[in-house]
Amino acid sequence: MTVTKMSWRPQYRSSKFRNVYGKAANREHCFDGIPITKNVHDNHFCAVNTKFLAIVTESAGGGSFLVIPLEQTGRIEPNYPKVCGHQGNVLDIKWNPFVENIIASCSEDTSVRIWEIPDGGLKRNMTEAVLELYGHSRRVGLVEWHPTTNNILFSAGYDYKVLIWNLDIGEPVKMIDCHSDVILCMSFNTDGSLLATTCKDKKLRVIEPRSGKVLQEANCKNHRVNRVVFLGNIKRLLTTGVSRWNTRQIALWDQEDLSMPLIEEEIDGLSGLLFPFYDADTHMLYLAGKGDGNIRYYEISTEKPYLTYLMEFRSPAPQKGLGVMPKHGLDVSTCEVFRFYKLITLKGLIEPISMIVPRRSETYQEDIYPMTPGTEPALNPDEWLSGTNRDPILMSLKEGYKKTSKAIFKAPVREKKSVVVNGIDLLENVPPRTENELLRMFFRQQDEIRRLKGELSQKDIKIRQLQLELKNLRNCPKNNEL
Numbered sequence: 001m002t003v004t005k006m007s008w009r010p011q012y013r014s015s016k017f018r019n020v021y022g023k024a025a026n027r028e029h030c031f032d033g034i035p036i037t038k039n040v041h042d043n044h045f046c047a048v049n050t051k052f053l054a055i056v057t058e059s060a061g062g063g064s065f066l067v068i069p070l071e072q073t074g075r076i077e078p079n080y081p082k083v084c085g086h087q088g089n090v091l092d093i094k095w096n097p098f099v100e101n102i103i104a105s106c107s108e109d110t111s112v113r114i115w116e117i118p119d120g121g122l123k124r125n126m127t128e129a130v131l132e133l134y135g136h137s138r139r140v141g142l143v144e145w146h147p148t149t150n151n152i153l154f155s156a157g158y159d160y161k162v163l164i165w166n167l168d169i170g171e172p173v174k175m176i177d178c179h180s181d182v183i184l185c186m187s188f189n190t191d192g193s194l195l196a197t198t199c200k201d202k203k204l205r206v207i208e209p210r211s212g213k214v215l216q217e218a219n220c221k222n223h224r225v226n227r228v229v230f231l232g233n234i235k236r237l238l239t240t241g242v243s244r245w246n247t248r249q250i251a252l253w254d255q256e257d258l259s260m261p262l263i264e265e266e267i268d269g270l271s272g273l274l275f276p277f278y279d280a281d282t283h284m285l286y287l288a289g290k291g292d293g294n295i296r297y298y299e300i301s302t303e304k305p306y307l308t309y310l311m312e313f314r315s316p317a318p319q320k321g322l323g324v325m326p327k328h329g330l331d332v333s334t335c336e337v338f339r340f341y342k343l344i345t346l347k348g349l350i351e352p353i354s355m356i357v358p359r360r361s362e363t364y365q366e367d368i369y370p371m372t373p374g375t376e377p378a379l380n381p382d383e384w385l386s387g388t389n390r391d392p393i394l395m396s397l398k399e400g401y402k403k404t405s406k407a408i409f410k411a412p413v414r415e416k417k418s419v420v421v422n423g424i425d426l427l428e429n430v431p432p433r434t435e436n437e438l439l440r441m442f443f444r445q446q447d448e449i450r451r452l453k454g455e456l457s458q459k460d461i462k463i464r465q466l467q468l469e470l471k472n473l474r475n476c477p478k479n480n481e482l
Contacts, residue, residue, distance in 0.1 A: 015299055015308070015310075016357065016367065016368065017282055017284055017299055017310060017337075017357060017368075018310055018311075019311075019357070019358050020284070020297065020310060020311065020337065020355055020356065020357055020358075021311070021313070021355070021356055021358065022295060022313030022353050022354070022355055022356075023353065023354045023355075023356055024315065024351055024352070024353050025351060025352040025353070025354070028073060028074060029073050029352060030073060030074075030349055030350060030351045030352065031053060031055075031068060031073055031074075031076060031349070031350040032074060032075045032076065032347075032348065032349055033075045033076045033077070033078070033348055034055055034057065034066065034076055034348045034349070034350060035057050035058045035059075035078075035348060036055060036056075036057065036058065036320060036343050036344075036345045036348060036350075037056045037057055037058050037089070037090075038058050038345070039056070039089055039091070041089075041091050041141065042184070042226070042273050042290065043091060043092050043141070043142070043321065044275070044321035044322055044323060044343070045090075045092075045093070045320065045321045045343060046093075046321050046322065046323035046341055046343055046350070047093045047094050047095050047103065047323055048070075048095070048323040048324065048325050048326075048329075048341050049095040049100050049325075049326055049329065050070070050100060050325070050326065050328065050329035051069065051070060051100045051101070051119075052067050052068065052069055052070060052095070052100075052103075052117060052121065053067070053068045053070055053323065053341060053350065054066065054067045054068075054083075054093050054095070054103055055068075055323075055343065055350060056089075056090045056091075056093060057082065059082070059084065062084060062085075062086055062087050062088065062109075063084070063086035063087075063088055063089045063090035063091075063105075063107050063108070063109070064082040064083060064084035064086070064090065065082065065083050065090050065093055065105065066080060066082055066083075067083060067103070067117050067121060067122060068080075068121060069120060069121045072121065081121075081122040081123065081124050081125050081126070082122075082125055082126070083103075083105070083115055083117075083122070083125075083126045084125055084126070084127055085113060085115075085126070085127045085128065085129050086105065086107040086108075086109050086111065086113065087107070087109040087440065087443050087444070087447075088107045088108030088109035088110075088139065088440050089107060089108045090105050090106070090107050091106055091107060091108060091139065091140065091141050091142075092105070092106050092140075092141060092142050092143050093105045093143075094143050094144060094145055095145075096145055096409065097145055097147065097326070097375070098150050098375055098376065098377045099150075099408060099409045100375075101116055101117045101118070101119065101409075102114060102115070102116055102117075102130075102409045103115050103117060104143045104145065104153055105143070106140035106141065106142065106143045106155055107139065107140060108139040108140075108440060109139070109440050109443075109444070110134065110136050110137065110138060110139060110140060110157070110440065110444075111132055111133060111134055111136075111140070112132075112133040112135075112136075112140055112143060112153070112155045112165070113129035113131065113132050113133065114129055114130050114131035114133070114153075114167065114409075114411070115129050115130065116130045116409065116411075130409075130411040131167065131170050131411050131412075133155070133165055133170065133172070135155075135163050135165075135172045136155065136157035136158075136159050136161065136163065137157070137159045138157050138158035138159040139157065139158045139440075140155050140156070140157045140158075141156055141157065141158060141182065141183070142154075142155065142156040142183065142185070142186055143155050143156075144186045144187075144188070146188065146192045146384065147188050147190065147191070147192045147373070147392060148191055148192045148373075148377060148378040148379055148384075148389075148390055148391070148392050149192060149377055149378070149379040149380065149381060149383070149384040150377035150379070150380055150381070151166065151167040151168050151380075151381050151409065152164065152165070152166060152167070152381050152384060152385075153165045153167060154186060154195070154209070156183040156186060156197075158182055160177070160179045160180065160181060160182065160183065161175055161176065161177050161179075162175070162176035162177075162179075162183060162186070162195075162197070162209075163175055163176075164176070164209060164210075166381045166385065167381075167409070167411075167412075168380075168381050168382075168412060169412050170411070170412040173381075173385060174209070174210060174212065174385075175212070176195075176207060176209065176212040177212065178205065178207065178212060178214050179197065179199045179201065179205075180199070180201045181199050181200035181201040182199065182200045183197050183198070183199050183200075184197075184198045184199060184200060184225075184226055184227070185197065185198045185226065185227045185228050187228050187229045187230050187237075188230060189230045189233075189255075190230070190232055190233050190280065190373075190391060190392065191378075191389045191390060191391050191392070192209075192384070192389070193208070193209075193389040194206055194207070194208065194209070194215070194230070194255070195207045195208075195209045196228045196229075196230055196237055196255075197228070198225040198226060198227060198228045198239065198241075202219065202220050202221060202224055202225065203217055203218065203219055203220065203225075204217070204218040204220055204225050204228060204237070204239060204253070204258060205217050205218075206237070206255055206258065210384075210385065210387065216255065216256065216257070216258040217258060218253065218258035218259070218261075220239075220241065220251075221244075222243065222244050223239070223241045223242075223243060223249060223251050223261065223264060224241045224242045224243075225239045225240075225241040225251075226239070226240055226241050226242070226273055226274070227239065227240045227241075227273070227274065227275060227276055228276075229276045229277070229278045230255070230278075231278055231280070231285075231300055232278065232280030232283075233280070234300070234302050235254065235255045235256060236252060236253065236254060236255060236262075236300070236302075236306075237252070237253040237254075237255050237258075238250060238251070238252055238253070238276055238278065238285060238300075239251050239253065239261075239276075240273070240274035240275070240276050240287070241274075243264075243266065246269070246271075247266050247267070247268065247269050248266070248267040248268055248269070248270060248271075248272075248274050248289070249264055249265060249266050249267055250264070250265050250267060250274070250276070250287065250307075251263070251264045251265075252264075252306055252307065262306060263305070263306055263307065265307065267287065267296075270289060270291075270292065271291075272289040272290040272291035272292055273289065273290045274287055274288070274289050274290075275287070275288045275289070275290065275321075275322060277322070277324060277338075277340075278300070279327075279337065279338055281327065281337075281368075281369070281370050281372050282337050282338075282368065283299055283300045283301065284297055284298065284299055284300070284310070284337070284338070284355075285297065285298045285299075285300050285307070286338065286340075286355075288319060288322055288340070289319075290319065290320065290321070291318045291319070291320075292318060292319065293314065293315040293316050293317055293318050293319065294312050294313060294314045294315065295312065295313040295340065295353070296309070296311075296312045297310050297311060297312070297313075297355070298310055313353065313355075315342075315353075317342075317344045317346070317347065317349075317351070318344070318345075318346070319342045319343060319344065320343040320344070320345045321343045322340045322341065322342055322343070323340070323341035323343075323350075324338070324339070324340060324341075325338075325339040325340075325341070327372045327373070327397065328372070328374060328375065328395065328397060330397070331354070332364060332365075332369055332397050332398070333362070334354070334356060335356055335357040335358070335359045335365055335368065336354045336355065336356055337355050337356070337357055337368060337369075338354075338355040339352060339353065339354050339355070340352070340353040340355075341353075364398050366398075369396075369397045369398070371394035371395065371396055372394060372395060372397060373392035373393070373394060373395075374392070374393055374394060374395030375395070376393040376395075377393075378390040378391065378392055378393050
């Protein structure tokens with residue numbers, strides 16, 4: 001008779017991140033008195049890097065956002081200067097990963113704009129963007145910078161198109177036109193050779209961005225997808241969505257076979273959108289619900305069960321959105337592995353939340369800070385557009401995390417003209433479909449009329465001057481003698 005020994009090993013996997021805990025900043029290290037936008041668009045309305053915090057604000061007559069130097073915590077004055085050049089609500093903002101003073105914004109006014117923020121922040125309202133990008137025929141809901149290439153920006157509009165902009169020339173160079181409804185989310189794999197999108201047409205797609213070819217497509221009838229995130233280099237995707245019973249759930253997918261999810265997991269019966277955040281260095285997934293106060297976190301592995309629940313950060317204050325600090329902006333001396341900036345609309349408050357690995361030692365913890373994508377681009381736009389893929393240039397957080405990037409942004413000088421991509425003029429008149437669009441078109445036409453009237457009056461003055469000069473020449477005695 002064979003005796004099977006009982007295993008006394010615990011059921012959980014041994015993990016260095018099992019005891020990670022969330023720590024909210026003290027009130028004096030928060031940003032207070034901020035009129036956070038009341039827009040119901042499902043975005044974060046917040047972007048962070050090692051220099052600045054940017055937040056979309058509630059404002060009358062066009063869209064604006066605040067840019068606050070990170071060290072300037074505490075109460076923000078009501079008349080604090082804003083970035084306020086858009087004619088419609090700002091729907092998304094993202095910092096350039098390689099040039100920390102450059103931020104992209106997109107808006108209901110159909111434009112994408114690039115702004116250069118001076119060191120130390122704004123001293124007065126900024127209305128002039130360094131670059132205005134027109135190519136979408138309807139409002140623009142999402143912007144994403146390419147993760148390894150400098151000056152390549154993606155934008156997704158309510159015209160169901162994704163435009164790829166080369167900011168070296170200030171033009172759209174590719175158009176991805178495979179969606180049949182509004183694009184909800186875009187996510188890149190590590191080297192930016194693949195783009196995953198979720199769409200209102202209930203489909204999850206993996207796209208080769210330079211050709212616009214759809215490599216994989218999932219029809220998510222039972223799991224209505226909202227958000228998607230590439231899980232680093234392990235060839236997996238994670239989506240958040242809603243089940244047929246209207247419960248919130250997450251699904252894990254093999255990026256090379258989207259016929260069925262590897263696993264689906266119910267989260268709860270609440271209604272707010274679930275935002276996923278993935279840290280490829282620690283293989284940790286964070287889930288934060290819009291309108292929730294808590295943030296759940298999990299560990300991802302390549303073998304079953306794939307997803308291990310770790311713990312939950314709890315807070316009574318509901319979040320509207322969350323900004324995330326890039327890895328090289330974390331405090332390695334406190335073993336901080338992730339940092340959120342939580343938007344609390346009711347209090348007009350932005351609250352930093354640090355995720356910390358409890359360690360007794362004061363020394364640098366090599367095992368929780370592997371080499372991580374840094375601030376140097378691996379490619380320039382021409383290299384990437386010609387088909388080259390390259391992994392991100394890695395940096396150590398031990399020595400190099402205060403190193404400044406050599407990448408620069410120089411706005412191209414260009415004239416306004418038609419925008420033709422794939423043989424289609426993107427600025428052709430598209431009939432407005434909503435009252436808002438009609439208003440935006442009206443305001444844009446008013447601006448154009450003002451500009452043309454100005455040009456006309458200048459030309460009138462010039463004509464009058466030339467007529468006078470001609471008259472003077474004719475009346476000149478020397479000419480009469482001739």
